Amino acid sequence: MTTTTNRAEVALPSLATVYRTRGSVELKEFFRQRESVVFTLAFPVILLVVFGAVLKYDIGGGVTFTQYFMAGIIAAGILGASLQNMAISIATERSDGTLKSLVGTPMPKSAYFVGKIVQVLAVTVLIVAILLAVGVLAYGINLPSGSDWITFVWVAALGSAACTLLGIAVSSLAKNGRSASAMVTPIAIVLQFISGVFFQFSEIPAWMQTIASFFPLKWMAQGLRSVFLPHFLAAKEPAGTWELGRVAIVLGVWCIAGLLLCVATFRWQDRGTD
Amino acid sequence: MRGLVKRYGDFVAVDGLDLDIRRGEVFALLGPNGAGKTTTVEVCEGYRAPDAGRVRVLGEDPSDGSRRWKAQLGIVLQSGAGDSQLTCRELLQAQASYYPDPRDPDEVLALVGLTEKAKSRGKTLSGGQRRRLDVALGIVGRPTLLFLDEPTTGFDPEARRQFWSLIRSLRELGTTMLLTTHYLDEAEALADRVGVIARGRLVEVAVPSALGGRETAPAVVSWNEDGVRRSEATSTPTAFVRDLTRRFPGEVPDLAVARPTLEDVYLQMIGEPS
Numbered sequence: 001m002t003t004t005t006n007r008a009e010v011a012l013p014s015l016a017t018v019y020r021t022r023g024s025v026e027l028k029e030f031f032r033q034r035e036s037v038v039f040t041l042a043f044p045v046i047l048l049v050v051f052g053a054v055l056k057y058d059i060g061g062g063v064t065f066t067q068y069f070m071a072g073i074i075a076a077g078i079l080g081a082s083l084q085n086m087a088i089s090i091a092t093e094r095s096d097g098t099l100k101s102l103v104g105t106p107m108p109k110s111a112y113f114v115g116k117i118v119q120v121l122a123v124t125v126l127i128v129a130i131l132l133a134v135g136v137l138a139y140g141i142n143l144p145s146g147s148d149w150i151t152f153v154w155v156a157a158l159g160s161a162a163c164t165l166l167g168i169a170v171s172s173l174a175k176n177g178r179s180a181s182a183m184v185t186p187i188a189i190v191l192q193f194i195s196g197v198f199f200q201f202s203e204i205p206a207w208m209q210t211i212a213s214f215f216p217l218k219w220m221a222q223g224l225r226s227v228f229l230p231h232f233l234a235a236k237e238p239a240g241t242w243e244l245g246r247v248a249i250v251l252g253v254w255c256i257a258g259l260l261l262c263v264a265t266f267r268w269q270d271r272g273t274d
Numbered sequence: 275m276r277g278l279v280k281r282y283g284d285f286v287a288v289d290g291l292d293l294d295i296r297r298g299e300v301f302a303l304l305g306p307n308g309a310g311k312t313t314t315v316e317v318c319e320g321y322r323a324p325d326a327g328r329v330r331v332l333g334e335d336p337s338d339g340s341r342r343w344k345a346q347l348g349i350v351l352q353s354g355a356g357d358s359q360l361t362c363r364e365l366l367q368a369q370a371s372y373y374p375d376p377r378d379p380d381e382v383l384a385l386v387g388l389t390e391k392a393k394s395r396g397k398t399l400s401g402g403q404r405r406r407l408d409v410a411l412g413i414v415g416r417p418t419l420l421f422l423d424e425p426t427t428g429f430d431p432e433a434r435r436q437f438w439s440l441i442r443s444l445r446e447l448g449t450t451m452l453l454t455t456h457y458l459d460e461a462e463a464l465a466d467r468v469g470v471i472a473r474g475r476l477v478e479v480a481v482p483s484a485l486g487g488r489e490t491a492p493a494v495v496s497w498n499e500d501g502v503r504r505s506e507a508t509s510t511p512t513a514f515v516r517d518l519t520r521r522f523p524g525e526v527p528d529l530a531v532a533r534p535t536l537e538d539v540y541l542q543m544i545g546e547p548s
Contacts, residue, residue, distance in 0.1 A: 010374040012341055021371040025360065032359035032395070098356030104319060105415070106345040107372040269321065 018107055022115030029089075030119050040085050041127055044077040048131055051198070052139045059200060061232060066139045071224035072197035074131055075159065079188055079217055081123040082160050086116060086167025087184045092177030095270055103268040113168075120164050128156065144227045151244065155223035158251040162216045165258025172265040191217045196225075202236045209238060216254045223247040278317060278327035287313040289474035291327070295452055297418075300445055302465035303454045306544055310474040311454040312352055315423050318452065319349050332419060345374050348417030352424050352454075354408050358396035362388055362407055365396055366414050373415035385443075386410045387436055401428045409437070413444065420444065422453045426460060438463055458536050472544040486539030494534075498527035 030036055051073075052066045059068050093099050102112060135141035144152055167184075174180035192198060194208040195218035201209065212218040226234070226242035234242050278291040288310040295301045303311045316322045317329055320336035329336055334343045358365055363379055370376035383389050386406040391399060399407060409425055422441075426434045441451065441464050455461055461468045462482040470477045470485070478486065495514050496505035508514045511531050518526050534542075 012345060012374050013371055017371055021368050025364075025368050028364065029359050093356060096356035097351060097353040098358070100321070100353065101349070101351060101355040101411070104321070104344065104347070104349040104351070105369065105372045106341040106374075108341060 012106060015108060015111070018111040019114045022107075022111045023118035026115035026119035027122055030085075030123060036085065036089070040080045040123060041130070044073050044080060044127060045130055045134055047076075048073050048134055049138070052135075059233075060236070061230065063229060063233065064139075066135070067141055067228060068200060068225070069198075070131070070135050070141050071228040072192075072195075072221050074128055074156070075195075075217060075221040075224050076188075076192050076197045077127040077131055078124055078156060078160050078220060079163055079191075081127055082120050082163035083167040083170070084181075084184050084188055085120065085123065086164055087170040087174065088177050088180045090116070090168060090171035091174040091180035094171065094267065095176035097270075099268045100270070109268075116168070117164065120160060124156070124160050141228070148227045151223065152227045155220060155227070155247060155251075158248065158255065159216055159220035159223070162251050162254035162258055163220075165255060165262055166216070169258055169261035169265055172267055188217075191215055194218075196221050200236070202238070213250075216251055219247045219250045223251075278314065278329060279325045287474055288317070288324075291471075291474070291476050293469060293476060293479075295450065297450050298445075298448055299466040300441065300451045300453060300464050302461035302468045303452065303471055304456065304458065304461045304468050304540070305454075305471035306456060309471045309544070311471055312423055313474075314471070315421055315452060315454055319347070319421055320344075345372075345415065346418045348412040348415055348420040348449075350408050350412040350420070350422045350425050352427075354404060355396075355411055361393050361395055362399070362410070363392040365407070366410055369411050370414045375416050377414050377416050379414060382410045382414045385413070385440060402430060402433050405429065406433070406437070409440070413449075417449060419450045419452070422451060424454055424456070426455070426457065434460070458540055462536055470540065470543050477543045482536065485536060486534070486543055491534050491539075494532045495530070496532070497529045503528075 048066075048069065051069050055065045055069070057065050059065055090099075099112075103109065132141070132143065136143060170184060171180060174183055191212065194204055194212040195201070195215065196204065196212070197217070201212075201218070201222070204212070209218075222237065222242065223244060225237075226244060234240065237243070239246075278288050278293075279286070291310070291314060293314070303314065305311050313322065317324050318331050318336055320331075320339040323337050332343060332346055334340065355365075360368065362383060366379035366382055370379055380389070380392070383392050386409055388403060388406055388410065391403060391407075396404070396407065405425065405428060409422070412420060412422070426437050429437060438460070441453075445451065453461075453464065465482060467479060468482050468485055469479045480486075490509075492507040492509045493511040494505055494507050495511050495518070496503060497518065498504070506514060515526075515529070515531065518529070
C-alpha cells in the first residue's frame with residue numbers, strides 16, 4: 001500500500017449507479033426465470049390466441065369480439081406484470097432472505113423499488129407490444145389512431161402504477177412467494193371475469209359490475225376500450241360514455257391508497273423476526 | 275454494548291448482556307441453539323431494536339443505520355442471501371456497486387474458492403458453496419467489521435479448514451470479526467476471545483485457552499486400586515503421582531492424568547444451574 005485513504009472520505013456510490021445496478025438485476029431475475037416469463041408474458045398471449053380463434057362473433061356495428069378482447073387482455077396483461085408479479089416476487093424475496101440481506105448493505109432503499117419499477121415497465125411494454133403484434137398480424141385488430149394513443153399511454157401508465165403499488169402492499173400479507181401466488185392469482189382471475197376482460201362488461205350482472213368498479217382492473221379495461229373500440233360503442237358502457245375522467249380519478253386514488261398501504265405495511269424482514 | 279435486553283413476547287432472548295469488541299480482533303460468541311447469539315448479532319447489525327440497553331457499533335447506534343455506517347460493515351446472515359437467477363460473479367458485482375471502496379469481485383471469488391462457479395447461477399450452488407457465496411457477498415464491500423452468523427454450518431471438514439484460513443487472512447488485513455458458532459473447535463481455532471452465551475446471558479469472556487479457568491483448573495488423576503477405579507482432583511498432579519508411585523511397587527494400574535477439555539468447560543458453563 002502506497003497511499004492510505006481515509007475510508008470515511010471515499011464517496012458512496014451515486015444513486016444513478018445503484019439504480020442502474022438494481023434495474024439490471026431485476027431484469028435478469030425476471031427474464032431468466034422460466035416460471036415468471038411463462039406465467040406473466042406467455043399466458044395473456046395464449047389467451048389472446050385461443051379467444052381470438054374461438055370467439056369470432058360480432059359485438060355490434062361490425063366490431064369483432066377480438067377487437068373488444070384486445071382492450072381487456074392488455075389490461076389483464078398489465079395486471080399480471082404489475083400486481084401479480086410484484087406480490088409474488090417481493091413475497092419470495094422477503095421469505096428467502098434477499099430483502100433482509102439487501103437492507104444490511106449501504107444500498108439506498110429507494111433503489112430496490114426503482115429496480116422493481118424498471119422491471120414492471122420493461123415487462124409491461126414488452127407484453128403490450130407482443131399482444132398488439134399478435135392482434136394485428138393474426139386477427140386483423142385495428143390499431144388505435146391519433147389521440148387514442150395518448151389515452152392508451154396514460155391509462156396503461158396510471159393503471160400499472162396503481163397495480164404495482166398494490167402488488168407491493170399485498171406482498172406483505174403473504175408468508176412466501178407460493179402463498180402470495182395462491183392468494184393473488186384467484187383474485188386476479190375473478191377480477192378478470194367481472195371486470196369485462198373475458199365477457200362484455202354490459203352483460204355482467206349489475207351487482208358484479210358494482211364489485212368490479214371498486215378495483216382498478218375494471219377502470220383500466222374501460223379506459224382501454226375507449227382506445228380500441230369505435231366511439232359509438234360507448235353507449236354500451238354502464239354510464240353510456242367511456243368516463244375517462246372517472247377512470248383517471250379511480251386509478252389515481254388507487255395509486256395514493258396503494259402508496260399509503262406500502263408505506264404502512266412494507267417489511268424488509270420476514271414476519272416474526274421482530 | 276451495555277445491558278442489552280431483547281424479548282419476544284414473554285420469552286427473554288437476551289437478558290442484560292454487556293459486551294465489548296476491540297478493533298482488529300476476532301470475537302466468537304459461542305453457545306447452544308437458542309442461547310441468544312443471533313439476536314445479539316442482529317441487534318448489532320441494526321436488524322432488531324433492543325428493548326433495553328445501549329449499543330454502539332463503530333460509534334453509531336445500529337438502529338440509526340446510515341448508509342455510510344453500513345458501508346463499513348459486512349454481514350453474513352444465518353439465513354443466507356436468498357435464491358437468485360444471477361451468476362455468482364453478477365451477484366458480487368451488484369453487491370460491490372453498493373459500496374464506496376469494494377474489493378474486486380473476481381478476487382473475492384478466488385478468496386472463497388468459487389472461481390470455477392463464477393458463471394453458475396446462485397440457485398444452482400450446493401449448500402456449502404452457497405454459504406461461501408454468502409461470505410463472499412459479506413466481504414466484497416471491504417468491511418472493517420464483519421459479522422458472521424454460524425458461517426460454517428453445513429460445511430464439510432475441508433471446506434471448514436479453507437474457511438478458517440480465509441478468516442485468518444481477513445484478520446491479517448485488519449478486519450474485526452464477530453463470529454457466532456456452536457462449534458467449540460471453530461471458536462478455539464479462530465477467536466482471539468470467546469464469549470460463552472447461555473440463556474441470553476454472557477457466562478464468560480476469555481481467550482480460548484483460559485476459558486472457564488481451564489489453564490489453572492485442577493487436573494484429575496485416576497487409577498485402579500483394589501479393583502476399584504479411584505480418582506482425585508488436584509492442582510499439583512505431578513506431586514500427587516509421585517506419591518502414588520510410592521504406594522505401588524511397579525506401574526500404577528491404569529494411571530491417567532486429565533485436564534478439563536474445552537468441551538468439558540463449555541458444557542459445564544452452559545449446563546442448567548444445579
